[in-house]
Amino acid sequence: MSTSVDERVTDEVEALEAILMDDVVIKRVDDVPQSIETVVHPSTGDDTDQQYVCVTLEVKLTPGYPDNSPEVTLRNPRGLDDALLAAINSQIQEKLIDCLGQPVVFELLELIRENLTESNLPSGQCVICLYDFTEGDVFIKTQCYHYFHSHCLASHLIAGRKYYQEELEKLPNWQQMQAPPYQQTCPVCRCALTCDVDTLKKAPAPVESITAPPFRLTAELKALQLKMAALLSQQVAKGGVVAVGDTGPPPLTITSPADNENEASIGSASALPDAKPELGNGHNGNASHDAPGSPQRGYKGPYRGFNRRGKPGRRGRGASR
Template sequence: MSQQERVQEELEALEAILMDDISITYNAKGCAELVKSVIFPSTANEVDKQYVCVTLEVELPQDYPDCKPVTRLKSPRGLDESTVDHLYKEIANKCEEYIGHAVIYELIELIRQNLTESNLPTCQCAVCLYGFSEGDSFTKTQCFHYFHNYCLAKHVTVNEKNFLEEQDKLPAWKRSTVGFQATCPVCREPISCDGTKLKTSLPPKELQDAQKFEVTQELKMLQQKMQQLFNYQKSKGGIIDIEAEENKLLLITNSEDNNSEDPGPSLSSSNPPVEQQPLHNGLQNRNHNQRHYSKYSNR
Protein backbone atom coordinates (compact mmCIF):
# COMPACT_ATOMS: atom_id res chain seq x y z
CA MET A 1 0.00 0.00 0.00
CA SER A 2 1.37 3.40 -1.00
CA GLN A 3 1.97 6.19 1.49
CA GLN A 4 -0.92 8.26 0.09
CA GLU A 5 -3.26 5.30 0.37
CA ARG A 6 -2.28 4.76 4.01
CA VAL A 7 -3.07 8.40 4.82
CA GLN A 8 -6.38 8.30 2.94
CA GLU A 9 -7.40 5.12 4.76
CA GLU A 10 -6.66 6.76 8.13
CA LEU A 11 -8.67 9.89 7.25
CA GLU A 12 -11.67 7.86 6.06
CA ALA A 13 -11.65 5.98 9.37
CA LEU A 14 -11.50 9.27 11.29
CA GLU A 15 -14.46 10.68 9.34
CA ALA A 16 -16.46 7.50 10.01
CA ILE A 17 -15.77 7.64 13.76
CA LEU A 18 -15.84 11.40 14.46
CA MET A 19 -18.15 12.55 11.63
CA ASP A 20 -18.84 16.29 12.08
CA ASP A 21 -16.24 16.62 14.87
CA ILE A 22 -13.39 16.61 12.36
CA SER A 23 -12.51 18.71 9.31
CA ILE A 24 -9.87 17.95 6.67
CA THR A 25 -8.21 20.47 4.34
CA TYR A 26 -6.80 19.29 1.00
CA ASN A 27 -4.23 21.03 -1.22
CA ALA A 28 -4.48 21.65 -4.97
CA LYS A 29 -3.14 18.16 -5.69
CA GLY A 30 -5.88 16.53 -3.64
CA CYS A 31 -3.55 15.53 -0.80
CA ALA A 32 -4.66 16.07 2.79
CA GLU A 33 -2.52 18.69 4.51
CA LEU A 34 -4.43 19.72 7.67
CA VAL A 35 -6.74 17.90 10.06
CA LYS A 36 -8.65 19.88 12.69
CA SER A 37 -10.86 18.71 15.57
CA VAL A 38 -12.46 20.43 18.56
CA ILE A 39 -12.04 18.09 21.54
CA PHE A 40 -14.24 17.98 24.67
CA PRO A 41 -14.04 15.82 27.80
CA SER A 42 -16.13 12.66 27.92
CA THR A 43 -19.32 13.42 29.87
CA ALA A 44 -21.74 11.04 28.15
CA ASN A 45 -24.67 13.17 26.96
CA GLU A 46 -24.27 15.86 29.63
CA VAL A 47 -22.93 18.64 27.41
CA ASP A 48 -23.45 21.25 30.14
CA LYS A 49 -20.79 19.51 32.21
CA GLN A 50 -18.09 19.91 29.57
CA TYR A 51 -16.14 22.67 31.26
CA VAL A 52 -12.98 22.54 29.14
CA CYS A 53 -12.12 22.12 25.46
CA VAL A 54 -9.32 22.67 22.97
CA THR A 55 -8.88 22.58 19.19
CA LEU A 56 -6.25 20.19 17.83
CA GLU A 57 -4.64 20.99 14.48
CA VAL A 58 -2.50 18.30 12.83
CA GLU A 59 -0.43 19.36 9.83
CA LEU A 60 0.57 16.40 7.64
CA PRO A 61 4.04 16.53 6.03
CA GLN A 62 4.63 14.75 2.72
CA ASP A 63 6.37 11.85 4.47
CA TYR A 64 3.62 11.26 7.05
CA PRO A 65 3.10 8.73 8.65
CA ASP A 66 6.80 7.85 8.34
CA CYS A 67 7.59 11.13 10.12
CA LYS A 68 5.98 13.01 12.97
CA PRO A 69 3.11 15.41 12.10
CA VAL A 70 3.14 19.05 13.20
CA THR A 71 0.62 19.54 16.01
CA ARG A 72 -0.89 22.72 17.44
CA LEU A 73 -3.37 23.32 20.26
CA LYS A 74 -5.63 26.28 19.52
CA SER A 75 -8.30 28.12 21.53
CA PRO A 76 -7.88 26.32 24.88
CA ARG A 77 -10.90 27.01 27.09
CA GLY A 78 -10.72 26.54 30.85
CA LEU A 79 -7.07 25.45 30.64
CA ASP A 80 -4.09 27.29 32.05
CA GLU A 81 -0.63 27.37 30.47
CA SER A 82 0.78 24.57 32.61
CA THR A 83 -2.01 22.20 31.51
CA VAL A 84 -1.48 23.10 27.84
CA ASP A 85 2.29 22.57 28.23
CA HIS A 86 1.63 19.14 29.75
CA LEU A 87 -0.59 18.24 26.79
CA TYR A 88 2.15 19.25 24.33
CA LYS A 89 4.63 16.94 26.10
CA GLU A 90 2.15 14.04 26.02
CA ILE A 91 1.47 14.68 22.32
CA ALA A 92 5.20 14.75 21.51
CA ASN A 93 5.74 11.41 23.25
CA LYS A 94 2.79 9.84 21.45
CA CYS A 95 3.99 11.08 18.03
CA GLU A 96 7.45 9.68 18.72
CA GLU A 97 5.97 6.31 19.71
CA TYR A 98 3.75 6.08 16.60
CA ILE A 99 6.24 6.99 13.85
CA GLY A 100 5.30 4.87 10.82
CA HIS A 101 1.72 4.36 12.06
CA ALA A 102 -1.54 6.30 12.01
CA VAL A 103 -1.48 8.60 15.04
CA ILE A 104 -4.21 11.23 14.65
CA TYR A 105 -6.96 9.24 16.39
CA GLU A 106 -4.51 8.35 19.18
CA LEU A 107 -3.77 12.05 19.70
CA ILE A 108 -7.46 12.93 19.88
CA GLU A 109 -8.13 10.21 22.45
CA LEU A 110 -5.05 11.24 24.46
CA ILE A 111 -6.26 14.83 24.69
CA ARG A 112 -9.84 13.77 25.44
CA GLN A 113 -8.62 11.58 28.31
CA ASN A 114 -6.59 14.46 29.79
CA LEU A 115 -9.54 16.83 29.54
CA THR A 116 -11.85 14.30 31.19
CA GLU A 117 -9.46 13.84 34.11
CA SER A 118 -9.26 17.60 34.70
CA ASN A 119 -12.79 18.66 33.77
CA LEU A 120 -12.62 21.63 36.13
CA PRO A 121 -11.43 25.00 34.83
CA THR A 122 -7.75 25.48 35.70
CA CYS A 123 -7.82 29.09 34.55
CA GLN A 124 -8.70 32.12 36.68
CA CYS A 125 -12.01 33.93 36.89
CA ALA A 126 -11.44 37.03 34.77
CA VAL A 127 -13.44 39.18 37.21
CA CYS A 128 -11.85 38.40 40.62
CA LEU A 129 -8.62 36.79 39.27
CA TYR A 130 -8.98 33.87 41.70
CA GLY A 131 -9.10 30.23 40.61
CA PHE A 132 -11.93 27.71 40.89
CA SER A 133 -12.01 25.51 43.99
CA GLU A 134 -14.05 22.42 44.67
CA GLY A 135 -17.51 23.56 45.79
CA ASP A 136 -17.42 26.95 44.03
CA SER A 137 -20.46 27.70 41.91
CA PHE A 138 -19.36 28.90 38.48
CA THR A 139 -20.76 29.53 35.02
CA LYS A 140 -19.46 28.34 31.66
CA THR A 141 -20.55 30.82 28.99
CA GLN A 142 -21.50 29.82 25.45
CA CYS A 143 -18.08 31.09 24.35
CA PHE A 144 -16.36 28.73 26.84
CA HIS A 145 -15.18 31.31 29.36
CA TYR A 146 -15.56 30.72 33.08
CA PHE A 147 -16.65 32.95 35.97
CA HIS A 148 -17.74 32.47 39.53
CA ASN A 149 -21.50 33.02 39.69
CA TYR A 150 -20.93 35.65 42.38
CA CYS A 151 -18.45 37.56 40.18
CA LEU A 152 -20.55 37.28 37.02
CA ALA A 153 -23.55 38.65 38.92
CA LYS A 154 -21.51 41.72 39.93
CA HIS A 155 -20.35 42.23 36.35
CA VAL A 156 -23.85 41.93 34.86
CA THR A 157 -25.38 44.22 37.52
CA VAL A 158 -22.84 47.00 36.95
CA ASN A 159 -23.12 46.78 33.17
CA GLU A 160 -26.90 46.85 33.26
CA LYS A 161 -26.83 49.91 35.52
CA ASN A 162 -24.42 51.70 33.16
CA PHE A 163 -26.56 50.76 30.16
CA LEU A 164 -29.73 52.19 31.72
CA GLU A 165 -27.95 55.39 32.75
CA GLU A 166 -26.64 55.90 29.21
CA GLN A 167 -30.09 55.22 27.75
CA ASP A 168 -31.64 57.87 30.04
CA LYS A 169 -29.25 60.46 28.59
CA LEU A 170 -30.40 59.78 25.02
CA PRO A 171 -33.51 61.22 23.35
CA ALA A 172 -36.37 58.76 23.05
CA TRP A 173 -35.82 58.11 19.34
CA LYS A 174 -32.19 57.08 19.93
CA ARG A 175 -32.83 54.64 22.77
CA SER A 176 -32.38 50.90 22.25
CA THR A 177 -35.55 48.98 21.57
CA VAL A 178 -33.89 45.65 22.34
CA GLY A 179 -32.98 46.34 25.95
CA PHE A 180 -29.93 45.30 27.93
CA GLN A 181 -27.91 42.32 26.69
CA ALA A 182 -25.36 40.72 29.03
CA THR A 183 -21.95 40.12 27.43
CA CYS A 184 -18.94 37.99 28.29
CA PRO A 185 -16.37 39.96 30.33
CA VAL A 186 -13.55 38.43 28.25
CA CYS A 187 -14.63 38.40 24.59
CA ARG A 188 -17.78 40.61 24.77
CA GLU A 189 -19.90 37.95 23.05
CA PRO A 190 -23.60 38.02 24.05
CA ILE A 191 -24.35 35.54 26.83
CA SER A 192 -27.54 34.27 28.46
CA CYS A 193 -27.60 33.99 32.24
CA ASP A 194 -30.12 33.91 35.07
CA GLY A 195 -29.34 37.10 36.99
CA THR A 196 -31.61 36.20 39.90
CA LYS A 197 -29.88 32.85 40.41
CA LEU A 198 -26.42 34.36 40.08
CA LYS A 199 -27.09 36.95 42.78
CA THR A 200 -27.88 34.24 45.35
CA SER A 201 -24.45 32.62 44.92
CA LEU A 202 -21.80 32.80 47.63
CA PRO A 203 -18.38 34.38 46.98
CA PRO A 204 -15.64 31.95 45.84
CA LYS A 205 -13.64 30.25 48.59
CA GLU A 206 -10.33 31.87 47.65
CA LEU A 207 -11.95 35.30 47.81
CA GLN A 208 -13.45 34.58 51.22
CA ASP A 209 -10.14 33.28 52.56
CA ALA A 210 -8.05 36.06 51.02
CA GLN A 211 -6.11 38.27 53.42
CA LYS A 212 -7.54 41.76 53.73
CA PHE A 213 -5.43 44.44 52.08
CA GLU A 214 -3.45 46.63 54.45
CA VAL A 215 -1.08 49.51 53.78
CA THR A 216 2.22 48.25 55.19
CA GLN A 217 5.19 50.37 56.21
CA GLU A 218 7.06 49.11 53.17
CA LEU A 219 4.25 50.26 50.88
CA LYS A 220 4.18 53.69 52.58
CA MET A 221 7.92 54.11 51.96
CA LEU A 222 7.44 53.15 48.32
CA GLN A 223 4.64 55.73 48.00
CA GLN A 224 6.93 58.42 49.44
CA LYS A 225 9.70 57.54 46.94
CA MET A 226 7.23 57.67 44.06
CA GLN A 227 5.95 61.06 45.26
CA GLN A 228 9.51 62.41 45.35
CA LEU A 229 10.13 61.10 41.83
CA PHE A 230 6.87 62.67 40.63
CA ASN A 231 7.81 66.07 42.12
CA TYR A 232 11.28 65.89 40.56
CA GLN A 233 9.89 65.07 37.09
CA LYS A 234 7.35 67.85 37.42
CA SER A 235 10.02 70.41 38.37
CA LYS A 236 12.03 69.46 35.26
CA GLY A 237 9.04 69.80 32.94
CA GLY A 238 8.61 66.08 32.48
CA ILE A 239 4.95 66.19 33.56
CA ILE A 240 2.48 68.47 31.78
CA ASP A 241 -0.37 70.02 33.71
CA ILE A 242 -3.19 70.02 31.14
CA GLU A 243 -5.18 72.71 32.96
CA ALA A 244 -2.18 75.01 33.16
CA GLU A 245 -1.37 74.46 29.49
CA GLU A 246 -4.88 75.46 28.41
CA ASN A 247 -4.63 78.74 30.31
CA LYS A 248 -1.33 79.86 28.72
CA LEU A 249 -1.29 82.60 26.07
CA LEU A 250 0.38 82.51 22.69
CA LEU A 251 1.45 85.88 21.19
CA ILE A 252 1.25 86.04 17.37
CA THR A 253 3.67 88.05 15.22
CA ASN A 254 3.82 88.78 11.48
CA SER A 255 6.61 89.11 8.94
CA GLU A 256 6.67 92.92 9.08
CA ASP A 257 7.48 92.82 12.76
CA ASN A 258 10.17 90.19 12.20
CA ASN A 259 11.97 92.34 9.59
CA SER A 260 11.84 95.48 11.66
CA GLU A 261 15.22 96.78 12.86
CA ASP A 262 13.69 98.04 16.07
CA PRO A 263 12.99 95.08 18.28
CA GLY A 264 10.46 97.15 20.18
CA PRO A 265 9.93 97.15 23.90
CA SER A 266 10.66 94.05 25.96
CA LEU A 267 7.96 91.74 27.23
CA SER A 268 8.15 93.54 30.53
CA SER A 269 7.06 96.81 28.88
CA SER A 270 3.80 98.36 29.95
CA ASN A 271 2.58 98.35 26.34
CA PRO A 272 0.12 95.44 26.05
CA PRO A 273 0.23 92.92 23.17
CA VAL A 274 -2.17 93.69 20.36
CA GLU A 275 -3.33 90.09 19.83
CA GLN A 276 -3.44 87.11 22.16
CA GLN A 277 -4.73 83.59 21.59
CA PRO A 278 -4.93 80.66 23.99
CA LEU A 279 -2.16 78.10 23.78
CA HIS A 280 -4.03 74.80 23.55
CA ASN A 281 -1.45 72.08 23.52
CA GLY A 282 1.99 71.03 24.66
CA LEU A 283 3.44 70.99 21.11
CA GLN A 284 2.86 74.74 20.66
CA ASN A 285 4.30 75.33 24.11
CA ARG A 286 7.53 73.50 23.25
CA ASN A 287 7.96 75.67 20.16
CA HIS A 288 7.30 78.81 22.18
CA ASN A 289 10.96 79.85 22.47
CA GLN A 290 11.68 79.17 18.79
CA ARG A 291 9.27 81.78 17.43
CA HIS A 292 8.77 85.55 17.61
CA TYR A 293 5.74 86.38 19.68
CA SER A 294 5.90 90.10 20.24
CA LYS A 295 3.52 92.35 18.43
CA TYR A 296 2.85 95.82 19.62
CA SER A 297 0.74 98.69 18.32
CA ASN A 298 2.40 101.59 16.48
CA ARG A 299 2.91 104.55 18.67
Protein backbone atom coordinates in the same frame (compact mmCIF):
# COMPACT_ATOMS: atom_id res chain seq x y z
CA MET B 1 3.39 14.94 0.35
CA SER B 2 3.52 13.31 -3.06
CA THR B 3 0.47 12.99 -5.30
CA SER B 4 0.20 9.30 -4.44
CA VAL B 5 -1.34 9.20 -0.98
CA ASP B 6 -0.17 6.58 1.47
CA GLU B 7 -2.93 4.02 2.01
CA ARG B 8 -2.47 4.30 5.77
CA VAL B 9 -3.23 8.04 5.59
CA THR B 10 -6.31 7.43 3.42
CA ASP B 11 -7.69 4.86 5.84
CA GLU B 12 -7.06 7.15 8.82
CA VAL B 13 -8.77 10.14 7.19
CA GLU B 14 -11.80 8.06 6.15
CA ALA B 15 -12.13 6.68 9.68
CA LEU B 16 -11.92 10.17 11.22
CA GLU B 17 -14.62 11.50 8.90
CA ALA B 18 -16.87 8.50 9.63
CA ILE B 19 -16.51 8.80 13.43
CA LEU B 20 -16.25 12.56 13.99
CA MET B 21 -18.36 13.58 10.96
CA ASP B 22 -18.87 17.36 11.03
CA ASP B 23 -16.58 17.79 14.05
CA VAL B 24 -13.43 17.25 11.96
CA VAL B 25 -12.08 19.44 9.16
CA ILE B 26 -9.78 17.85 6.58
CA LYS B 27 -7.89 20.36 4.43
CA ARG B 28 -6.83 19.00 1.06
CA VAL B 29 -4.75 20.22 -1.87
CA ASP B 30 -5.43 18.37 -5.12
CA ASP B 31 -7.30 15.70 -3.12
CA VAL B 32 -4.23 15.16 -0.95
CA PRO B 33 -4.87 15.59 2.82
CA GLN B 34 -2.70 18.37 4.23
CA SER B 35 -4.03 18.91 7.74
CA ILE B 36 -6.60 17.61 10.22
CA GLU B 37 -8.36 19.89 12.69
CA THR B 38 -10.91 19.13 15.40
CA VAL B 39 -12.07 20.46 18.77
CA VAL B 40 -11.44 18.05 21.65
CA HIS B 41 -13.75 17.97 24.69
CA PRO B 42 -13.62 15.94 27.91
CA SER B 43 -15.58 12.69 28.16
CA THR B 44 -18.86 13.48 29.93
CA GLY B 45 -21.24 11.15 28.10
CA ASP B 46 -24.22 12.94 26.63
CA ASP B 47 -24.10 15.76 29.17
CA THR B 48 -22.35 18.47 27.16
CA ASP B 49 -23.22 21.09 29.77
CA GLN B 50 -20.64 19.48 32.05
CA GLN B 51 -17.83 20.03 29.53
CA TYR B 52 -15.96 22.95 31.05
CA VAL B 53 -12.73 22.75 29.05
CA CYS B 54 -11.79 22.23 25.41
CA VAL B 55 -8.93 22.76 22.97
CA THR B 56 -8.52 22.71 19.19
CA LEU B 57 -6.12 20.05 17.85
CA GLU B 58 -4.43 20.78 14.53
CA VAL B 59 -2.27 18.10 12.89
CA LYS B 60 -0.31 19.06 9.77
CA LEU B 61 0.63 15.98 7.74
CA THR B 62 4.27 16.43 6.84
CA PRO B 63 5.80 14.79 3.74
CA GLY B 64 6.40 11.12 4.44
CA TYR B 65 3.75 10.85 7.18
CA PRO B 66 3.23 8.48 8.99
CA ASP B 67 6.87 7.47 8.69
CA ASN B 68 7.69 11.04 9.68
CA SER B 69 6.09 12.77 12.65
CA PRO B 70 3.39 15.34 11.84
CA GLU B 71 3.35 18.91 13.18
CA VAL B 72 0.92 19.13 16.11
CA THR B 73 -0.51 22.40 17.47
CA LEU B 74 -2.98 23.08 20.27
CA ARG B 75 -5.02 26.24 19.67
CA ASN B 76 -7.82 28.16 21.37
CA PRO B 77 -7.61 26.51 24.80
CA ARG B 78 -10.57 27.20 27.05
CA GLY B 79 -10.35 26.72 30.81
CA LEU B 80 -6.75 25.46 30.63
CA ASP B 81 -3.76 27.17 32.17
CA ASP B 82 -0.24 27.27 30.74
CA ALA B 83 1.08 24.54 33.04
CA LEU B 84 -1.55 22.04 31.91
CA LEU B 85 -1.02 22.91 28.23
CA ALA B 86 2.74 22.41 28.64
CA ALA B 87 2.13 18.98 30.22
CA ILE B 88 -0.16 17.93 27.37
CA ASN B 89 2.33 19.12 24.74
CA SER B 90 5.08 17.14 26.45
CA GLN B 91 2.95 13.98 26.37
CA ILE B 92 2.16 14.61 22.69
CA GLN B 93 5.85 14.69 21.79
CA GLU B 94 6.41 11.41 23.61
CA LYS B 95 3.43 9.86 21.80
CA LEU B 96 4.77 11.00 18.41
CA ILE B 97 8.06 9.20 19.10
CA ASP B 98 6.35 6.02 20.31
CA CYS B 99 3.97 5.87 17.32
CA LEU B 100 6.45 6.75 14.60
CA GLY B 101 5.62 4.77 11.44
CA GLN B 102 1.89 4.43 12.10
CA PRO B 103 -1.12 6.79 12.04
CA VAL B 104 -1.20 8.76 15.26
CA VAL B 105 -4.17 11.15 15.12
CA PHE B 106 -6.53 8.84 17.03
CA GLU B 107 -3.84 8.30 19.65
CA LEU B 108 -3.46 12.07 20.04
CA LEU B 109 -7.21 12.55 20.35
CA GLU B 110 -7.47 9.99 23.15
CA LEU B 111 -4.43 11.40 24.92
CA ILE B 112 -5.82 14.94 24.94
CA ARG B 113 -9.33 13.79 25.87
CA GLU B 114 -8.01 11.89 28.90
CA ASN B 115 -6.16 14.99 30.12
CA LEU B 116 -9.22 17.17 29.65
CA THR B 117 -11.44 14.70 31.47
CA GLU B 118 -9.08 14.65 34.46
CA SER B 119 -8.95 18.46 34.46
CA ASN B 120 -12.60 19.15 33.68
CA LEU B 121 -12.61 22.20 35.93
CA PRO B 122 -11.56 25.71 34.86
CA SER B 123 -8.00 26.41 35.90
CA GLY B 124 -6.56 29.85 36.47
CA GLN B 125 -8.38 32.90 37.76
CA CYS B 126 -11.77 34.47 37.38
CA VAL B 127 -10.91 37.66 35.47
CA ILE B 128 -13.49 39.65 37.45
CA CYS B 129 -12.42 38.92 41.05
CA LEU B 130 -8.93 37.49 40.27
CA TYR B 131 -9.51 34.58 42.68
CA ASP B 132 -8.80 31.02 41.50
CA PHE B 133 -11.50 28.44 40.84
CA THR B 134 -11.49 26.02 43.76
CA GLU B 135 -13.66 23.16 44.93
CA GLY B 136 -16.95 24.50 46.26
CA ASP B 137 -17.09 27.49 43.90
CA VAL B 138 -20.22 28.04 41.83
CA PHE B 139 -19.16 29.11 38.36
CA ILE B 140 -20.67 29.46 34.91
CA LYS B 141 -19.44 28.57 31.44
CA THR B 142 -20.47 31.11 28.80
CA GLN B 143 -21.37 30.29 25.21
CA CYS B 144 -17.86 31.42 24.22
CA TYR B 145 -16.23 28.96 26.68
CA HIS B 146 -15.06 31.52 29.23
CA TYR B 147 -15.52 30.96 32.94
CA PHE B 148 -16.52 33.22 35.80
CA HIS B 149 -17.80 32.80 39.30
CA SER B 150 -21.57 33.12 39.04
CA HIS B 151 -21.56 35.70 41.84
CA CYS B 152 -18.89 37.78 40.04
CA LEU B 153 -20.57 37.66 36.64
CA ALA B 154 -23.88 38.76 38.19
CA SER B 155 -22.16 41.77 39.79
CA HIS B 156 -20.44 42.61 36.50
CA LEU B 157 -23.66 42.47 34.46
CA ILE B 158 -25.61 44.50 37.04
CA ALA B 159 -22.92 47.19 37.03
CA GLY B 160 -22.83 47.16 33.23
CA ARG B 161 -26.57 47.70 32.97
CA LYS B 162 -26.42 50.51 35.55
CA TYR B 163 -23.64 52.29 33.68
CA TYR B 164 -25.51 51.90 30.38
CA GLN B 165 -28.66 53.43 31.91
CA GLU B 166 -26.72 56.35 33.40
CA GLU B 167 -25.11 57.16 30.05
CA LEU B 168 -28.43 56.76 28.23
CA GLU B 169 -30.14 59.31 30.48
CA LYS B 170 -27.52 61.89 29.53
CA LEU B 171 -28.63 61.80 25.87
CA PRO B 172 -31.41 63.88 24.34
CA ASN B 173 -34.79 62.18 24.10
CA TRP B 174 -34.52 61.58 20.36
CA GLN B 175 -31.19 59.81 20.81
CA GLN B 176 -32.58 57.75 23.66
CA MET B 177 -35.35 56.59 21.31
CA GLN B 178 -32.78 55.44 18.73
CA ALA B 179 -30.28 53.88 21.16
CA PRO B 180 -30.00 50.07 20.99
CA PRO B 181 -31.16 48.12 24.05
CA TYR B 182 -28.64 46.98 26.62
CA GLN B 183 -26.83 43.80 25.60
CA GLN B 184 -25.00 41.52 28.01
CA THR B 185 -21.45 40.80 26.82
CA CYS B 186 -18.60 38.55 27.91
CA PRO B 187 -15.99 40.47 29.97
CA VAL B 188 -13.21 38.71 28.04
CA CYS B 189 -14.19 38.56 24.36
CA ARG B 190 -17.28 40.84 24.28
CA CYS B 191 -19.45 38.14 22.72
CA ALA B 192 -23.17 38.50 23.38
CA LEU B 193 -24.45 36.63 26.44
CA THR B 194 -27.87 35.51 27.57
CA CYS B 195 -27.71 35.04 31.33
CA ASP B 196 -30.37 35.09 34.04
CA VAL B 197 -28.87 37.66 36.40
CA ASP B 198 -31.42 36.96 39.12
CA THR B 199 -30.28 33.32 39.27
CA LEU B 200 -26.58 34.17 39.09
CA LYS B 201 -26.67 36.66 41.96
CA LYS B 202 -28.08 33.98 44.29
CA ALA B 203 -24.79 32.07 44.04
CA PRO B 204 -22.37 32.39 46.98
CA ALA B 205 -19.22 34.46 46.76
CA PRO B 206 -15.96 32.72 45.72
CA VAL B 207 -14.54 30.47 48.43
CA GLU B 208 -11.13 32.19 48.39
CA SER B 209 -12.72 35.61 48.87
CA ILE B 210 -14.13 34.34 52.17
CA THR B 211 -11.18 32.28 53.38
CA ALA B 212 -8.41 34.62 52.21
CA PRO B 213 -6.33 36.14 55.03
CA PRO B 214 -6.78 39.86 55.74
CA PHE B 215 -4.70 42.26 53.71
CA ARG B 216 -1.31 43.21 55.15
CA LEU B 217 1.09 45.82 53.83
CA THR B 218 4.22 43.76 53.29
CA ALA B 219 7.76 45.00 52.71
CA GLU B 220 7.41 44.04 49.05
CA LEU B 221 4.32 46.23 48.64
CA LYS B 222 6.01 49.13 50.43
CA ALA B 223 8.99 48.89 48.06
CA LEU B 224 6.59 48.85 45.09
CA GLN B 225 4.80 51.94 46.44
CA LEU B 226 8.10 53.84 46.69
CA LYS B 227 9.07 52.77 43.19
CA MET B 228 5.75 53.91 41.71
CA ALA B 229 5.89 57.21 43.64
CA ALA B 230 9.35 57.94 42.23
CA LEU B 231 8.12 57.13 38.73
CA LEU B 232 5.14 59.47 39.14
CA SER B 233 7.41 62.29 40.33
CA GLN B 234 9.62 61.78 37.29
CA GLN B 235 6.65 61.94 34.94
CA VAL B 236 5.26 65.06 36.63
CA ALA B 237 8.65 66.78 36.35
CA LYS B 238 8.71 66.11 32.61
CA GLY B 239 5.16 67.40 32.12
CA GLY B 240 3.75 63.98 31.33
CA VAL B 241 0.99 64.08 33.96
CA VAL B 242 -2.03 66.40 33.96
CA ALA B 243 -3.51 66.63 37.44
CA VAL B 244 -5.70 68.89 39.54
CA GLY B 245 -3.89 72.03 40.65
CA ASP B 246 -1.38 72.20 37.81
CA THR B 247 -0.10 75.76 37.35
CA GLY B 248 1.47 75.19 33.95
CA PRO B 249 -0.03 76.12 30.60
CA PRO B 250 -3.32 74.39 29.73
CA PRO B 251 -2.82 71.28 27.60
CA LEU B 252 -5.58 72.28 25.16
CA THR B 253 -7.17 75.55 24.11
CA ILE B 254 -10.11 76.29 21.85
CA THR B 255 -9.52 78.84 19.09
CA SER B 256 -11.13 79.70 15.80
CA PRO B 257 -9.62 80.81 12.45
CA ALA B 258 -10.80 84.35 13.25
CA ASP B 259 -8.74 84.32 16.46
CA ASN B 260 -5.60 83.46 14.54
CA GLU B 261 -6.27 86.26 12.05
CA ASN B 262 -6.84 88.76 14.88
CA GLU B 263 -3.60 87.76 16.58
CA ALA B 264 -1.72 88.09 13.31
CA SER B 265 -3.20 91.56 12.62
CA ILE B 266 -2.51 92.74 16.17
CA GLY B 267 1.05 91.52 15.93
CA SER B 268 1.63 93.30 12.60
CA ALA B 269 -0.02 96.52 13.86
CA SER B 270 2.10 96.64 16.99
CA ALA B 271 5.20 96.40 14.84
CA LEU B 272 4.35 99.75 13.14
CA PRO B 273 5.54 102.85 15.02
CA ASP B 274 2.46 104.93 14.21
CA ALA B 275 -0.06 102.19 14.74
CA LYS B 276 -3.18 103.27 16.61
CA PRO B 277 -5.65 101.04 18.34
CA GLU B 278 -8.90 100.43 16.53
CA LEU B 279 -11.94 102.37 17.54
CA GLY B 280 -15.29 100.73 17.58
CA ASN B 281 -18.84 101.90 18.29
CA GLY B 282 -17.69 105.42 19.19
CA HIS B 283 -15.42 104.37 22.03
CA ASN B 284 -11.89 105.62 22.43
CA GLY B 285 -8.80 103.53 21.99
CA ASN B 286 -8.75 102.46 25.61
CA ALA B 287 -11.92 100.44 25.22
CA SER B 288 -11.37 96.76 25.71
CA HIS B 289 -12.70 94.02 23.49
CA ASP B 290 -14.94 92.93 26.31
CA ALA B 291 -16.97 96.16 26.15
CA PRO B 292 -20.62 95.85 25.08
CA GLY B 293 -20.98 95.70 21.33
CA SER B 294 -17.31 94.88 20.72
CA PRO B 295 -16.35 91.72 18.83
CA GLN B 296 -16.03 88.67 21.06
CA ARG B 297 -12.70 86.93 21.29
CA GLY B 298 -12.61 83.13 21.05
CA TYR B 299 -12.39 81.14 24.25
CA LYS B 300 -8.77 80.30 25.13
CA GLY B 301 -9.16 78.70 28.50
CA PRO B 302 -8.51 75.02 29.20
CA TYR B 303 -10.85 72.59 27.47
CA ARG B 304 -13.78 71.59 29.66
CA GLY B 305 -15.89 69.58 27.24
CA PHE B 306 -18.07 72.35 25.80
CA ASN B 307 -17.80 75.04 23.15
CA ARG B 308 -17.71 78.69 24.25
CA ARG B 309 -17.79 80.13 20.74
CA GLY B 310 -20.87 81.98 19.53
CA LYS B 311 -23.54 79.87 17.86
CA PRO B 312 -25.96 80.95 15.11
CA GLY B 313 -29.25 82.24 16.44
CA ARG B 314 -27.94 82.88 19.95
CA ARG B 315 -27.31 86.28 21.50
CA GLY B 316 -23.64 86.87 22.20
CA ARG B 317 -22.47 87.86 25.64
CA GLY B 318 -22.87 91.58 26.19
CA ALA B 319 -25.01 92.12 23.07
CA SER B 320 -28.03 94.40 23.24
CA ARG B 321 -31.29 92.78 24.23
